[in-house]
Amino acid sequence: MSEVGHLLIFASRLFEVFGFLMVILFIFKGIALKYVFITAGITTSGILFSLFGFLSGRISALQSFAIEGVFAVFILALAFHAFMEKREERRRLPKPPEKVRCPVCMGFVKKEDQYCVAREGKDLLYFDTEEHLRRFLEDLAEYKKLRKLNIKKIEDVYVKGWSQWKKVEEYLNGN
Secondary structure, three states, X not given: OOHHHHHHHHHHHXXXXXXXXXXXXXXXXXXXXXXXXXXXXXXXXXXXXXXXXXXXXXXXXXXHHHHHHHHHHHXXXXXXXXXXXXHHHHHOOOOOOOOOEOOOOOOEOOOOOOOEEEEXXXXXXXXXXXXXXXXXXXXXXXXXXXXXXXXXXXXXEEEOOXXXXXXXXXXXXXX
């Protein structure tokens, strides 16, 4: 095999490493498991297909490189779709689930109320009035102790009727 053949095989293995790195990235970024398994399956299929084909002499180094390249492009497209779906999920405006309670007054929050939501990562806290949300944000340390909440920092807030989430700083400053 020529030097070019060795380089193509090396590049093919880099594509395989890229596939596994994408799987690890998906896991750490909290991407849906379906994308993790699809990416792992594509990567494993590419490895088996090109490796056994190359070792059996049925495909050349160039064909192995082309196969892995096509799989890498497919994984990139899948990653783009997965991250866009995650972004849309994060932008989605929340509706309160059944029997959720306001952390300030412990009253039930209903969809018919002028409810508000505070978000920390994936966790959502629902409030029955905007006044309760504001009071909670202003006395966060006190409510964390009182209700035994495991919250580090509230990132975004949403009030029913708004078209999108707002950063806490914007909300508290009145923008």
